Amino acid sequence: MSGIDRLHHFFDAAVAPGVTERPLLFECKGEQLLGVLAQPERSCDCGVLIIVGGPQYRAGSHRQFVTLARHLAAAGYASLRFDYRGMGDSGGDARDFRETAADIAAALRAFAAAAPHVRRFVLFGLCDAASAALMHGAALPQVAGMALLNPWVRSETTLARAQVKHYYRARLADPAFWRKLCAGEVKLGDTAAAFARRLGVALRPAVRPRGDFREKMADGMLRFRGPVLVVLSGRDLTAQEFREHVASDRAWQKALLRAEVTRIDIEEADHTFSRAAWRERLHRVLLDWLDGHCRGREAA
Template sequence: MSYSESALYLNCDGDRLVGVLAAPEVSARIGVLVIVGGPQYRVGSHRQFVLLSRRLAEAGYAVLRFDYRGMGDSEGTQRDFEHVSDDIATAIDTLQQQVPAVTEVVLWGLCDGASAALLYCEQTSDPRVRGLCLLNPWVRSETSLARTQVKHYYLQRLRQKEFWLKVLSGKVALKALTGLLQSLSLMLRPPEAEPRQASFQERMARAWQRFDGSILLLLSGNDYTAKEFIDHVQTSATWSAAMAHPGLSKRDMPGVDHTCSGADARQLVEEHTLAWLSTLGSTRS
């Protein structure tokens, strides 16, 4: 299907945001909002979000990708993923204004963009959000990072003959061994007895559990952020319950890196997203 691309200005609390809309000739009722993660802007690493948006638009889905306040070409003070709910709400408003056929929206996010999508739902319970597509969600804390480093890096190194040969020859720096001890200490540290407020990870899990739409979880096999998410889920009762969500579809992508940088990996993400989007029309209650 043919589509057009146009640059847009979005007004968020007096700041002008920049977005790009890919709109098919005839749009599905479900539109897609791409939420950028990390210190990125609307193009994404290796034009990831440009190519994704165009592929989805070819399939009939209107897609808006945009820059938060203070990022890319947008005005305003820079903020992190925990404080962009107003930006997301503005982008959803704009998508619907520009493409009136769009009555429901999917939030598609990578890394802390996925986290921002969940936090938006936790904060707003926006009924327009029909689905969440979450690629390698960000749940990092000192403890989760330490656990991931020990399990997926240090334990593998300890099994390697080359590592011990370097230890015996004095070629392993003291800094590396110190890092292992520090990670073990953080991993084994007991949690605080009475946290003053819910962490962003707890708020993400709460939003996940309460969400009444569909969730597509994409996990890269060659990515520490994805491994950290898996380990966090396995050690958290709250997250373990969240993973039993009736609307969850999970897709593992072996060998794929964090931003799905290869052409094959990018196409795999696009295919998973399109296949999942095609099911949403028949699962609305």
């Protein structure tokens, strides 16, 4: 049995009524990458490339990208979720999001070849996958839109500002903190010293080297002329950092004010939308946006 045959053995051809999945092997810089293509019986001409962020592989945290891909297919959108080089079941050395331009381009080519009715693509990314989409996808002509969840913009300054404004404020308002303090389970001196260090960093002017990845993200957002969906969680430090960064950066403020940009805040959600209700809300938001901005004609 060949490698691809063995992979097919682990997939249900029909995972839901009218939805099929199959593994997809493709090359990038001499390495073999693995993805999973989810297709509806009748697909529109716009597909979704699911880019995976952080130390995750194509399934995502709590299989969120499996669920998302099947939800998209049930609504008429084909999708491909895949492993970067060095991650999951793909070959090569591991790399971070700054070095994934070739992986994204290769995945788009493989997607187009495997689903020829799909002619336009939306890049979907969570955390540093959203950062990668902005950095590497804005110049690709086949990219018709971007859906960006809790984009990663971390620096020492953004982290400190988010911690001072949100983490420490929430901790002081938490009765459990005061109970532990009164019981001697929290060392007040250590907590105060940690807060003072974070406050000192937060009050320093941010230093942004030329060519910094955050600058490249903003440049990508400004250059990209298609529709963009930005979804921010309310209970997520990464999202709070993004808000803090935007508040101090004119390029980002200008980018987010463009008519093509839709911003949605899901206040109760955490970073990965780990509860079913949060995922369902995200799916509704994404599908409403896709239907309104990206859906084209269906394949015959």
